[in-house]
Amino acid sequence: MDDHRTAFLKASWVNVVTNVLKIAVEGGLGLAFGSLALVADAAHSVADLLASAVVLVWGRLSFEGPDADHPHGHDRFEPLTALFVGGTLVLLGLKLLFDAWRAIRSAPESHYSVFLAVGLGFAFVDRLFCYWYTKRVNRVVESPGLSALVADSKNDLYTTAAAVVGVAGMAAGTPVLDPLAGALVSLLVIRQGVEVSRENVDYLVDTAAPERVREEIRDEILAHDDVHGVHDFTAYHAGTVLEVEFHAEVDAEHSFVEAHDIETELRNALVSREDVGDVHVHLDPAGLGEWKDADEDRPSPTGN
Incomplete structure (x- = not known):
């Protein structure tokens, strides 16, 4: 810098x-x-x-x-x-x-x-x-x-x-x-x-990132082995860099420490991008009815 x-x-x-x-x-x-x-x-x-x-x-x-x-x-x-x-x-x-x-x-x-x-x-x-x-x-x-x-x-x-x-x-x-x-x-x-x-x-004026960039970021999030879906996702300009916010859907069986590690890995991976300034992650466990974007190729964490 x-x-x-x-x-x-x-x-x-x-x-x-x-x-x-x-x-x-x-x-x-x-x-x-x-x-x-x-x-x-x-x-x-x-x-x-x-x-x-x-x-x-x-x-x-x-x-x-x-x-x-x-x-x-x-x-x-x-x-x-x-x-x-x-x-x-x-x-x-x-x-x-x-x-x-x-x-x-x-x-x-x-x-x-x-x-x-x-x-x-x-x-x-x-x-x-x-x-x-x-x-x-x-x-x-x-x-x-x-x-x-x-x-x-x-x-x-x-x-x-x-x-x-x-x-x-x-x-x-x-x-x-x-x-x-x-x-x-x-x-x-x-x-x-x-x-x-x-x-x-x-x-x-906090304009949303271009659709291509938003898709790239979503793909990076879903590439994590423990993430089954993403919802409430936004990526918008805060000055010349992007603020990213999203809910990541993970198994309910993870311990608190494991969930913390997943959140940290997701944040660090996105912040390492030159165009991302800050990331806000919320983890959603199974059973809350929020699996809106679950990957169909992955088995459901509830076994259904």
């Missing part, structure tokens, strides 16, 4: 630093030569910088263990962080779209310079490196916060490509392409924000 935390912090800092550099280069050149496409791309990076800072500050809390105020740990901090990122991107995209529309309706005033092309080249390399590094780290860390930043960096490549169209239009004597490119950038920003928000809302 300490290694994951260190890798998470490094990737977060890489996102912060690369965004600062991109903002300085693109923003300065865009303002100097009147390129709305570059200004929009730089403004997008301002949101990226805010998102990176939030992930750095809040996201690292998810690596903290349970405490008196958070008995189930801090797993909800990361989706909360990513949701903030998504909402910020949507608002910023709408603002940029409005600015682009206003510029299209008026006569765009922009002046092409080779420095604009150099700035775009720098921005593209900057975001490509950030995307590659963050994605590589997140293959191990599997952080929703970093996943949001990976998606953000990937979309940055598209927005920078759109800005290239705008600058190319300036070079060709068609300055209206610059605000049009800015509008395209805005739409990409809005789309990204909606996707990130939708994914992390599911984490925060």
